[in-house]
Amino acid sequence: MWQVVYEELKSEGLEIIAVALDTAGKAAVETRIRATDIAERPPVLGRLMGWSDELWSKQAPPTYTCLIDEAHVVAELYGMVNVPQGVWIDEQGRIVRPIESAGTSDVVRHLDRTSFELPEDVAAQGVALRSQYVDALRDWVRKGAASRYVMAPDEIRKRLRGPGEADVRAATHVRLGRHLYAQGALERAKHHFREAVRLCPDKWNYRRQSNMLDPESVGQLNAGPDFWAAIDALGDTPFYPPAELGNAG
Amino acid sequence: MNVSTILYDDRSTGGLHAVADADRLWLTKAELEQATGWKLEPEGLCRGDACVRTNPTWLDDQGRVDLAAFATYMGQPIVREDAAGAWAFGDNVNAVCDQLFSLQAPDFTLPDLDGKPHSLSDFRGRKVFLFSWGSY
Numbered sequence: 001m002w003q004v005v006y007e008e009l010k011s012e013g014l015e016i017i018a019v020a021l022d023t024a025g026k027a028a029v030e031t032r033i034r035a036t037d038i039a040e041r042p043p044v045l046g047r048l049m050g051w052s053d054e055l056w057s058k059q060a061p062p063t064y065t066c067l068i069d070e071a072h073v074v075a076e077l078y079g080m081v082n083v084p085q086g087v088w089i090d091e092q093g094r095i096v097r098p099i100e101s102a103g104t105s106d107v108v109r110h111l112d113r114t115s116f117e118l119p120e121d122v123a124a125q126g127v128a129l130r131s132q133y134v135d136a137l138r139d140w141v142r143k144g145a146a147s148r149y150v151m152a153p154d155e156i157r158k159r160l161r162g163p164g165e166a167d168v169r170a171a172t173h174v175r176l177g178r179h180l181y182a183q184g185a186l187e188r189a190k191h192h193f194r195e196a197v198r199l200c201p202d203k204w205n206y207r208r209q210s211n212m213l214d215p216e217s218v219g220q221l222n223a224g225p226d227f228w229a230a231i232d233a234l235g236d237t238p239f240y241p242p243a244e245l246g247n248a249g
Numbered sequence: 250m251n252v253s254t255i256l257y258d259d260r261s262t263g264g265l266h267a268v269a270d271a272d273r274l275w276l277t278k279a280e281l282e283q284a285t286g287w288k289l290e291p292e293g294l295c296r297g298d299a300c301v302r303t304n305p306t307w308l309d310d311q312g313r314v315d316l317a318a319f320a321t322y323m324g325q326p327i328v329r330e331d332a333a334g335a336w337a338f339g340d341n342v343n344a345v346c347d348q349l350f351s352l353q354a355p356d357f358t359l360p361d362l363d364g365k366p367h368s369l370s371d372f373r374g375r376k377v378f379l380f381s382w383g384s385y
Contacts, residue, residue: 002380015375017367019359021383026362028384033362065367067359073259075381077345077355086380089354093373102380141376153352162346169326172339175256176328185333192328205383212385219384 001051003060005134014141016064021072021083021205023178024218029068031219035061044116047123048108050130071178075205076171079161082204082240088140096140096150098159101240103133109231109239129242136245149245170196174206181213189213204239255284255316256337259358267316269329274317274336281314289314
């Protein structure tokens with residue numbers, strides 16, 4: 001879906017790198033990356049992610065860089081706790097905004113779990129947030145360091161999630177889990193993913209991955225009772241905290 | 250207990266003949282270097298510019314090195330799966346933390362769908378919007 005944005009901004013100096021945190025690798029992501037499934041993607045999916053119906057209708061296979069991270073290494077290095085999350089990196093390789101929701105919002109929590117419909121007003125809020133994020137990205141591409149969305153280093157550091165011992169241990173479990181998964185030792189792989197979830201209960205990428213390792217669930221979107229129960233358990237805590245775009249600079 | 254696979258940094262090395270004995274993991278010099286890049290030299294265990302003075306308890310009388318003791322000294326988490334003969338060594342928490350808080354974007358190398366590797370550092374000189382996603 002980012003392809004439309006890439007087409008617009010690549011000639012102005014933007015590269016996009018999409019990293020799939022997906023332990024099943026190619027089997028889980030190939031149809032999504034090659035976009036051979038566009039016709040089957042339900043419109044509600046775009047609305048859940050805040051893409052307007054107009055943009056959603058313009059989906060095209062990505063020509064930007066799409067990488068596969070079976071061991072969730074990038075999430076460990078950057079302190080990412082969910083998918084999708086984004087970060088902006090300038091020409092010198094410096095992080096210029098914190099790791100944050102890349103235009104996604106908690107509209108998913110308003111989805112009717114039986115009809116899979118999203119109320120119009122909620123969908124509109126999601127589209128507004130996404131559009132604000134894309135506008136901010138465009139502003140940075142055009143103005144660079146002068147963009148009001150580039151944050152001061154100390155402001156970025158305040159918002160980063162630095163790792164603790166539990167994080168690096170969880171990441172080690174995930175590396176071993178990924179190895180065992182590739183060896184066909186599914187139950188032991190799951191055990192190590194569950195350990196990672198136990199150590200880092202706030203890391204949704206581990207939690208969501210751990211629920212979707214069985215062969216029949218690979219590549220599927222989890223909308224099962226376990227997922228919703230975990231979402232409900234959040235209470236007032238956001239699933240996708242909105243990016244801070246209003247008072248940047 | 251034989252350990253044939255060691256995961257260390259982003260390396261995955263199979264076909265090893267390491268031996269686990271309780272909390273210790275013994276490797277020959279050659280296999281240690283193959284699996285971790287650390288080389289036993291007269292001045293210690295060395296890799297690139299770094300050398301760590303060897304603690305005598307890390308070595309046995311056959312000249313093998315206890316990777317578990319060394320990794321513990323280096324502050325690396327260890328996770329093992331003996332039934333599969335696989336041990337994984339993680340990152341030092343301070344190293345990951347310092348790297349992130351330096352705000353110099355941590356580099357990584359990952360494959361695309363065709364298996365071709367790409368590094369973040371290949372894109373130096375361009376602005377990069379990096380995002381994670383998952384099929385789940």
